[in-house]
Amino acid sequence: YGLKRGISNMIAKLAKTCTLRISPDKLNFILCDKLANGGVSMWCELEQENFFSEFQMEGVSAENNEIYLELTSENLSRALKTAQNARALKIKLTNKHFPCLTVSVELSSMSNSSRIATHDIPIKVIPRKLWKELQEPMVPDPDVSIYLPVLKTMKSVVEKMKNISSHLVIEANLDGELNLKIETELVCVTTHFKDLGNPPLASESTSQDRNPEHMAEVHIDIRKLLQFLAGQQVNPTKALCNIVTNKMVHFDLLHEDVSLQYFIPALS
């Protein structure tokens, strides 16, 4: 339970409004790279069977057995907060004066009386013609792939850096080194993280060409990085960072059963 609420809290910090995609076997929270988000996109996925004892859905049609809903993430996280000490939780799509996702929580109480809290979260059903913009983003071949340091540490470093500069360079190499650099007229600050480890490379050829100490770098908006880090309350089971030089940085996290991918584009 705590995990489900943890996810919605995280999503609420990352995106004010997001799309919830429901398909027979999984749930996705999606933020697509519209201008409104500053080019940032997010894809979060969880398998429904890890969370629900019953799951029933019917999409638009048999071939398109999916539902796309747009909602305010904070509403969902507040609704799930109620479920913290609940006996049972039920979520369904309803229409009471306006389409909404109804989260119905049976609260535990001292007596045997049943106490029920219901949250009707207003949603917008997204028509099928817009679905193609909400597909899982393609993950390009990264130049460098590296495991991230403790996110809390990264966050406190970036928070301080934000006061000095509005953009930052994130660079890493295949030798387990990651640097965060900011530079202004007056000052240059670099934080070095070492011995992080790199996951095994996908293709052999790239590893032979590359000097392992060579840094792949990308210049990004510091606030976007901070927003991402601020959403991570708990240290993930796995955290990976993929850098495509001068194009983007891709964060790939796994929190127990939930996978989260976050893409920040390079500043032009």
Place this chain on the structure above:
Amino acid sequence: MKCLVTGGNVKVLGKAVHSLSRIGDELYLEPLEDGLSLRTVNSSRSAYACFLFAPLFFQHYQAATPGQDLLRCKILMKSFLSVFRSLAMLEKTVEKCCIALNGQSSRLVVQLHCKFGVRKTHNLSFQDCESLQAVFDPASCPHMLRAPARVLGEAVLPFPPSLAEVTLGIGRGRRVILRSYHEEEADSTVKAMVTEVCLGEEDFQQLQAQEGAAITFCLKEFRGLLSFAESANLNLSIHFDAPGRPAIFTIKDSLLDGDFVLATLSETDSYSQDLGSLERHRPVPQLQAHSTPHPDDFANDDIDSYMIAMETTIGNEGSRVLPSISLSPGPQPPQSPGPASEEEDEAEPSTVPGTPPPKKFRSLFFGSILAPVGSPHGPSPVLAEDSEGEG
């Protein structure tokens, strides 16, 4: 007037001031024979709050120096609150609190005797004032409910802290329902989340109200009394009448009385019907920990061809991961005829039973100068500012 508060009661007094500060900006302090009364009213006169501390609450209580009239005064809430601002500090370091009204210097002197011999003296200037008296009679309200404050506190938790108004009503099966209230804006694109909490009759020590009775009042103002009542572990009673008539919230124990009178939204009948009709749309959820939902539950609420239902149970079941139960599909909702109609298929909102009129909290109080000083009479809640003045 002179009084002395000691020990844990200092914090109780502080908490009461915090509660009152949620309502009004001015505090009326009036020592009476049966205790010290602290009252306030909000600027729109739609909320009144009063705490009466019995003489036994104090280690020493003297309403007036012999030979003198009872003084009463009005002080800035902010100033008085600043003395009691940090409840933690009050609890940890303050041993005694002495309050004295000095008519000659026009000062309210509050002295906190703290640990280590530290003494903090606050000299607050006050204004003479007329007595703030709201006349109200809980016995004249046909509906009443009483529950431990803790129960109401838990019931209010799911609501966002920023929510201004809430509707309290009795639904089918004598269930008590609290629902967030939002002013209807016809063409606002961003709808607010609606939260509803449903409690059973068993949670209440007393429930005397008809089904369908409902009132809407300011949640923020109510929270002021609720948090005090919770910390003092008291029962809270709510007396109410028809929408538009003030609702009276009371707490009582041997040492103090608290009364909050809040205006309620004045609506036509369509409003209380709203609560009832929504009940009819949604089948009363018979949620037991392990029951499978009836297919009907979902069919009623489908948005056209979309349907999702996810349910999870915890606790006794042990591990969170349960074998997925495949339900036999309930009644098939109609398939949408084609792509063209989908975009329009955003479900049409069902008809709202009459748009409520624009919100108006009728002022509770009519400034009547004719009501005499002294014993309140008549059930109509009228604020009478006494025509005779001063202290």
